[in-house]
Amino acid sequence: MRAVIVAFLSIFALTLGWLLLPQSAEKNVSTNVADLLGGVVDAGFERAVQPRSFLFPQDHAAHPGFRSEWWYFTGNLETVEKRRFGFQLVFFRNALKPGEAEGKSLWRSNQSWMAHFALTDAQGEQFHAFERFSRGAMGLAGAQLEPFKVWLDDWSVTEQDGQWVLQAAEVDLSLTLSLISLRPPVLQGEAGLSQKSAAAGNASYYYSIPRLAAEGQVVIEGGKHAVAGMAWLDREWSTSALGEEQAGWDWFSLQLDDGSDLMYYQLRRKDGSPDPHSAGSLVLPDGEVIRLGSKEVRLQPLAYWDSPKGGRYPVRWQLHIPSQKLKLEVAPVLENQELDLLVRYWEGAVDVSGTRTGRAVRGRGYLELAGYAVD
């Protein structure tokens, strides 16, 4: 589902990055998304048309034959004193052209990279978001397997002693975390093939690691805080995904205290109705993965937050899956977790409470709301 984000964010942000013309943002979105969805994808890219076999750790590295790809880390952290933080660190890869770049300069590359880093400070009621751009050349940005590493400038995820180490720093704010996966990767969709819209090939390869134990340090406003918590990784690569009638999506990644994890994305059509290609999965405490289709999940917005920049985000939801006897209320840790970057969207830490099979459950997670910003 976030195939769009990449396609649309990367190309668009890239264009904007140079153009930096906020007033023409609308125009760019339309041309670029139309570009993307109109099927003018270069035939040289691979397409996600049928299930494939996944191999780890190899599949943690890049799949440059596909147009876009991302490494999406989100998570909830807290200090011993229960000071609450949420984080998002994501690396987007987007190929401008299939194949290897031509030319003698080492700066030549067909790969473009974008990264977002956000930190939610619940106690300080502050939300911080940053972005970076680079080409996939000169070692400025990239992804590699041995040892595993994905990076843009000094923001990186590296493998150290069997753990993944996340590092991102800005002038007065930084995050260092080591992650240990508590669950094997979960293949989303049909054995990892996640169909986003009707046309064949409008799909991505998609896996998640829903439970990553996180431990590390948050530096904010001069204070250093030892933190621990739970993170979630989403990995997806594709060449085209969304259909023309699709306008945005609401994505949930929720970790419940009974040991179950829920991922669900609702694709929104331009008329506001949910798209039948919306989908998700519930991982039961014993590791069993249950695929969820749009007919099984009922989503109801409960409250909205109006962005001062324009746009109304449904930040509080009721999520009901009758087939799983699961009823949850999802509430944001902060209402304003909007990433006011070149492309504006809302993505933030949430609290979850409700019942599963009659028993009370609580949990934490991340919610992403895309396609709501109005300029």
Added chain:
Amino acid sequence: MFANSSNLLWRASLRHLGRHPWQMALSILGIALGVAVVVAVDLANESARRAFDHSMQTVTGQATHQIVAGPTGLDEQLYVTLRRSGRLPVSAPVVEGYLAYGEQTLQLLGVDPFAESRFRNLLSHVPAEGEEGLLQRLLTEPGAVLMSRERVEGFGLSVGQPFELWHSGQRRQAVLAGYFEPPPEQRAVLRDLLAADISTAQELLDRMGRLSRIDLILPDTATERLDAIKSLLPVGSRLTPAASRGLAMQEMTRAFSVNLTAMSLLALVVGLFLIYNTLSFSVLQRRELMGQLRVLGATRADLFRLVLGEGLLIGGLGTLLGLLLGILLAQELLQLVTQTINDLYFVLTVRELALTPMGIIKGLLLGVGGSLLAVLVPASEAALSPPRRVQNRSGVEQGARKLLQPFAWSGVILLITAAVLLLLSDSLLFGFIALFVLILGFSLLTPMWVSLICRYSAPLFGRLFGSPGRMAVRGVQASLSRTGVAIAALSIAVATTVGVGVMVDSFRVSVQQWLESSLQADIFISPDAPSGTGYEAALSPAVLQIVERLPGVAGIRMSRPVEIQSGDEIVHLTALRLAAESYAGVQFLQGTPETVWPLFDREQAVIISEPYAYHHGLHAGDTLELETNRGRQPFKIAGVFRDYETEQGVVKMRMPLYQHYWGDKSVYSAWLYLQPGVDVDAVLEKLHRLVGDQQALRIHASKTLREASIKTFDRTFAITHVLRLLVIGVAFVGILSALMALQLEKARELAVLRAMGFTPRQVWGLVTAQTGFMGLISGLLALPLGLVLAGVLIFVVNRRAFGWSMDVVVPGMVLLDAMLLALVAALLAGLYPAWRMSQTSPAQALREE
């Protein structure tokens, strides 16, 4: 005083001015020309400065600091290291250089779009229909560039079309990815800019692995972060404020624009003489009227104000007209100024005239303020009019003659002041001030000289031309208060041409001699690169190899001129590999070949050009420190040599030393010395054949290069010639107006002569003789002043502005020209008045009285 007085006075004044429309018109024209020249030069200078600022701004964008290094730029890995260290603030790498499309020089700005957003918004000028897929093409297609729409249309290109660009004489394949259409205020700056991805720029400019600089955005307060970055920089690279390069480059053109301004002020001074002249006349003409007005009760203050008002009216009208003329003239001057800057300093495209309010206000202030100053004397004179019914004119002249001595004394004092100024201060500005004080002092002395000359030459002229001759001379003396001023104005104008002429000729001869001795080689080879971009171009290794193996060659001198930023200034450094034959061509002003060359060839030593030595107060034996890629290094100054190549001066060192410190092996030019008896044409032919189309080269035989150099020299001084002509133009108008007033005033005298039996022809002869005589005196007086001016220009202004000395050459032709000029100007100016006087019927003239 009486109620309607001011009204009455003004009406009298206006009627007077109205009755002398020619005089009025000429004064207005004179002041207008003066103001026009000042405004035009100011606007042209300002436009060039703005264009420079704009292009720096376009290229620098929002950067506050830059990381820069020597001529070869920075290693691109430095950028990656800094980015990945996480200690770099907002930063963007830049690769820039020049390319040629046919005859047109284009500046290529290679940037990383991913890092650009905060720096330059070049792509914001791309029209919407051109955006689609543009970025992808720029990033992924080799040779993809963006060009201004105007150039795209001018070159007849279309988007997607491949075309050829030339760099350093080598063909490069480019493809038009799109075009931008900048808003009008940026059109001139962006017109000749190519934008491309940094990879494309490296490939087109052959700068693989190198960056021109890294731009940074840092708040001024972030000194800690600045220090942190500095600590990460390798030796040879430096962190500097973004403005510093621009300032250093502007410093180079400062002396040039100061010179132009001074020339233009000269034109204004001559224009002001004109106002002074006109109003002095009109006051003299109205002595009776003034006396009557005083009898009627007008106070001294009233009369003072009256004349002041007239002066302001004429000055104001002239200034307004001058502003309009100046704007028109500025368009023309701008091209000359730009041409000169391109020839001498750096590539600069200026096409739009910047009509700044400041330029206009300056013109207004100078014109009106100057008029006010010029009119103070005649206004006081008017105020001194005694209340009498009839004032006898010869009485006026007698009064004026009493002033001769005080005037002469003030003149002497001013001359002494000028001398003191010249001796006491080293500044260029004071040099110019002294120049003006000198001129003023001279003009105050002029009436006395005129009087003396008249007294002693009257008998001579009587013997030569009979009584009309004597009368002509006496006439000049009798109206000294008028003729003195006119002669002063003309002689200053003529002296200016003498001074500038002698200076330019001396300069030209010195340059010619220098070229003769320094360009001794038989064949000169350099890449065919646009002027002003020399240090980027280099001979390709293949061409160098061909050159080195060419048969019939006795010796090769190779040079690599570069600009290095050392401290706050840009130093022109030339690395030299001398041939045995080229040592003799260097003329040392300090040090001798025997002492200099051993040091130059073996020690850590350099030779510096005369301007460099002058500007930096350096002498042979001193030590010069330069920023190198291996840190700051001391170089011993082995000698100071004569050089007219650049006025900023140049430092030369042997090539191995340069290569050691800057790691740059490029060679820009090769001079070949042929073995005796070898035919130049045969070698040239072979060279052309071997090089083929590997690289477009400029190959000159020594004669053509010397000619080309002198041509550049003459082109550089084109603007000086134009200004000189303008100054003479103003003076011509001045003398015309003075003579007309003079002759009109003498109407009665001439009428008496006519009544006494003088034929019109004789009257014509008399008037012409008189103007001719005035011209002659002006010419005579202009010669010494002109020579003094030349001396000041050569020994003070040129030295201070450019730092070079020259052999003074006083060509007889310049002096003769000056005499002729004065004579012809005066005679031409006298034609109309003479014709009019001779046509007057005596009865009518007498009746009018």
